[in-house]
Amino acid sequence: MIGIFDSGIGGLTVAKEIIEQLPYQIIYLGDNARIPYGTKSKTTVLKYSIENTKFLLNQGAKLIVIACHTASSLAEEELKRKFKIPIFGVLKPGIEEALRTTVNKKIGIIGTSSTISSKAHQKLIKTLNPEIEVFSVACPLFVPLVEENWEKRPETKKIARYYLKTLKRKQIDTLILACTHYPILSSVISEVMGKKVKLVDPAKIIPLTLKQFLSNHPEIESSLKKGDSHKFYFSDYPPKIPFAFQKLLSKNYKSLWKKD
């Protein structure tokens, strides 16, 4: 099985892309008992990421996808050192796509406070192409706005305009949506940034990254079960879970409560 974890339901967008484009069974863990990760310290995010990875391994995962950008920015390197299985974050695929996309070599990054202050994107972009100019902005209210289903309200547009004004002034031509919730706001972000700015959703790139890896590693590929008996676990089970689950996956899978 392909193991996927996220701080909550946002990573289901990543799960959906993988399910649609690859034939393998997945097991998903949404750690919504401790959501959000984006306001918490590196130590705490790393601790949670290790616990999530162990859970997925115990359930039979043969490779791990970190769907959460905060966990990917703060914990991916440590997880790769600690666990002897293939681990994929959303950081690198998003950056590679942005590098393929940009023409004027000005890339913007938006994410949670912890993701942005980690500077993980800047560091990786600088090693891949030192000519690129990177501009980043934390947008902490975007997650609660999405959780409130406010993607079409005027307050959301006003807040987006405020957050994005620096990036607009810097004339970036490519913007990485470095948080699983942000693609849900892509129409308002696009409206504010203008049509010339290309938005990069790393969730869309992950399946391609996995495909390439698996075609080069048949021993891992053959260890993955095929089929659609996917499993979805959540560490908390508030009343809105089944609704959000349906909305994001748009298919009738069963979600389970992972009790400690």
Next chain:
Amino acid sequence: MIGIFDSGIGGLTVAKEIIEQLPYQIIYLGDNARIPYGTKSKTTVLKYSIENTKFLLNQGAKLIVIACHTASSLAEEELKRKFKIPIFGVLKPGIEEALRTTVNKKIGIIGTSSTISSKAHQKLIKTLNPEIEVFSVACPLFVPLVEENWEKRPETKKIARYYLKTLKRKQIDTLILACTHYPILSSVISEVMGKKVKLVDPAKIIPLTLKQFLSNHPEIESSLKKGDSHKFYFSDYPPKIPFAFQKLLSKNYKSLWKKD
């Protein structure tokens, strides 16, 4: 010691009132590794509240104050059954003050999604005075707006207007701020609701409740140490903690990291 817990730093407003009005040492636990509580299920909030209470008891607390309105609404009764020491929530003191304040017998409640959907305030008010009309609204974006220090931004006022319009129409004359973060927004809430509506901040009432209880229970009173060697623990320690700590307590106490 008086033990106080909250889901994060918001409960420091309660701690501050207690420190200023009572002579006893306090021990505070902010569970910001798992903040917020207000979007999580009753089962999870209860589990966290039990763990927090045990920690405070192990540290020598002789009575417990639940500074968090979500924990108070969802877990107070269970904690009182489970632990054999005096436990005080913010629910009842706030309600009693609102009942003393209202003239037209129309009381509003604003809080997190979990607090409001628990209907804990309605149930208690109905038992204390069945004549009162209660109107409640969840304001989930208020906490992230405060965490962003956006209390003076126009977006916040626009959002407050949206959330509060039903309560305004119902012509309440008293509004309980049933979340520790909301008093920080009291000027914008007051501006939107109008000067005739009295805001009730339960944090202000808690010291009086404790004083009355302790004067009737000298055996508990004598078990509390006096002095200002207060202890403040946080389950996560992101970079903003010392700043927020100073801002809310406005005194130079030391904060500690409670690692598992």
